[in-house]
């Protein structure tokens with residue numbers, strides 16, 4: 190739409206209002222529309238009146254209404270939902286792996302966070318801080334399923350939904366005032382929360398305002414189980430009530446650089462225009478403009494209608510560091526076999542293979558390759574993954590703590606039959622590879638995952 194320029198934009202917007210808002214997205218928003226409201230006119234009548242027409246004459250008067258819906262302690266909530274008798278009864282809950290594993294915390298319950306437990310912290314350290322916590326593995330499949338469910342529900346409330354991560358979605362409600370009978374945005378946010386809670390049992394927090402930056406900062410304040418809307422015009426005052434650390438992407442390193450120049454609080458930065466920030470803060474022109482926009486609550490980014498292409502990852506943190514190339518390779522083969530099987534099981538193809546290696550000293554390295562054509566077979570994915578592993582090991586041959594593989598650039602080919610589904614795959618990948626992969630899946634479906642394993646794995650297990 191951007192390419193069309195401002196002159197065409199009002200027409201496009203009008204079309205969107207007519208066809209998407211009023212005629213298109215229905216469900217929950219439509220329920221609001223149908224419900225008689227004593228004070229406001231029906232949006233259907235509004236289509237012909239001034240309020241709607243003002244869009245075409247004064248684009249600058251369009252105030253964006255952006256929400257960020259963020260599921261509260263998502264992984265923890267899902268782990269509790271699928272195991273009500275176990276994890277569901279544990280206030281102190283860590284999701285990420287077993288007590289003995291050397292994994293990291295993926296998410297921790299709010300009660301556990303009070304002990305200082307944070308995501309990405311090694312589980313062993315988290316348990317030193319909170320010894321009574323229960324640890325469970327990440328219920329990834331269920332999380333992906335619930336995430337898709339929430340996304341579906343959000344589509345009933347907003348015409349544009351952008352997945353920002355597995356548990357965060359931006360909603361663009363610009364132009365939907367009439368549909369919602371001009372209720373305050375906070376009331377709409379509560380309506381959305383109620384709808385999702387009722388359908389899934391999961392709670393969302395919602396932040397909102399005139400742009401994505403404000404919505405993101407507001408939701409951090411609203412958590413858990415709350416709503417915070419920053420009214421139009423209130424952006425600067427809101428950001429000024431925050432610390433620099435609360436501004437997204439102003440990380441510890443950037444903060445340290447600013448502090449070295451005497452810029453410690455938002456207020457310190459707020460005083461300067463971007464040229465002065467450049468000189469005083471020792472910033473590049475780009476950094477200075479970026480920072481100025483941030484502290485003034487300015488963010489032009491649009492909400493893009495897209496799903497998060499999460500990719501499919503499998504990794505393994507070893508109980509003991511692995512020293513030998515062949516041992517690491519065997520683990521990689523095991524992971525690739527699982528990932529490729531899941532890829533085909535989901536009716537997907539992948540174009541990019543990434544291999545990740547975490548060394549004994551926690552240094553994490555990765556290598557990836559994107560293929561010209563999508564692939565599905567164990568043989569091709571294994572070959573690429575093996576080559577990537579060799580590259581990584583050549584660069585630094587030290588004991589490894591973790592190895593992982595990620596298949597991304599996922600696509601679900603638009604095809605009726607499986608034969609056509611495989612037809613578009615890589616020239617590296619022969620018909621025979623694809624046929625073999627399908628046959629393997631059939632055997633595994635019947636006799637279990639371990640009924641057929643690649644040679645490398647089998648040899649390792651016989652040793």
Ligand SMILES: [Mg+2]
Pocket residue numbers: 259260261262263356357
């Ligand atoms: Mg969350």
